Amino acid sequence: MSDIILDVRNLTKKFGGFVAVNDVNLQIERGSIHAIIGPNGAGKTTMFNLLTKFHRPTSGTMRFNGTDITNKRPAEIANMGIVRSFQISAVFPHLTALENVRLALQRGLGVSYHFWRSHKMLRDLDAQAIARLDQVGLKSFAHIRAVELPYGRKRALEIATTLGLEPELMLLDEPTQGMGAEDVGAVTELIGRVREGRTIVMVEHNLGVVAELADTITVLARGEVLAEGPYAEVSRNPAVMEAYMGVSADETEEDA
Incomplete structure (x- = not known):
């Protein structure tokens, strides 16, 4: 069986003239925790709703275990082993x-x-x-x-x-949203504990949680993939720093 459990190709979602997700490619490795992060308005929620079939893409394809699920309904993919949680x-x-x-x-x-x-x-x-x-x-x-x-x-x-x-594939939408530090730590430990035998995709705003759990991180900005890789690599990416902090790497060096 392929090491890629979810293969997303050229996924695009438009709402009228607004492009919320633009030509995104994702390959989710089996058995991994894959985090999707980005600043406000980056397209994370729309992307998550596309992955869980609450939105249909304008274009692009999605394959789960080699089967095309692009036009399937949420209940259909749940029966295939893809289950999501919600922010609330x-x-x-x-x-x-x-x-x-x-x-x-x-x-x-x-x-x-x-x-x-x-x-x-x-x-x-x-x-x-x-x-x-x-x-x-x-x-x-x-x-x-x-x-x-x-x-x-x-x-x-x-x-x-x-x-x-x-579930074979768990999709967690902001699992630590609105939590205090103690609860964040408990839920982070819990996610790490239940990952055995399954794959997890999570949208998460808490970068500490992402750093601890994620094997691979995809950073979105303005609906496009800005960077991808392990946390140590992504967190040093100048484009990611600029997207999150609003300053370029050159400005950061000048301040230093």
Whole structure:
């Protein structure tokens, strides 16, 4: 099997006369964590929505495990093993942590959204649900309603429900958005722990998180790829410095 799990070629998205993403190429390596970063207005959100099929491209192609997914719908790619999270925690607030994960596990039985199924049948999923919660450090919170969980633990629960869908490719949209330092550290450690056996693409604003987790970083600016590579290389790129700080490398040298 190819080492490239997701192959994006010449992806472009236009909204009327505005080009939000322009001729972007991405090759996501199997088993890696690949971060997409960039300053405000760089096209990160649009790019992420293209990858997760919430937008259809104006032009270009996307292949997952060699299969063309360019015109597939979000539900179709989810069935293929591509699952996304959202910036805003997307869990059922009045269900317990266990019940949230159990709903995700129902999909594997072909009974997704069958809320009227017998409680006994659902209880058969409890052991798997507890295992997923344990994986993200939430085993002791299994019977706590999601609405009562602190924000960082809600995000951990969302990752647990995502894992319940058995994704081959996880797409995480700003996983540490709005978190304090303690929660950022916990979620960063969690992502590093659950990466085994899967590929992760993440849009993330916190460069400390990116530096710790990402094997490869793609920097977008004005909808185009500005730079790509490991953090140590990308962070020293003069064009990246100018895009983030608004000063050129020559100006930085002069100030020094």
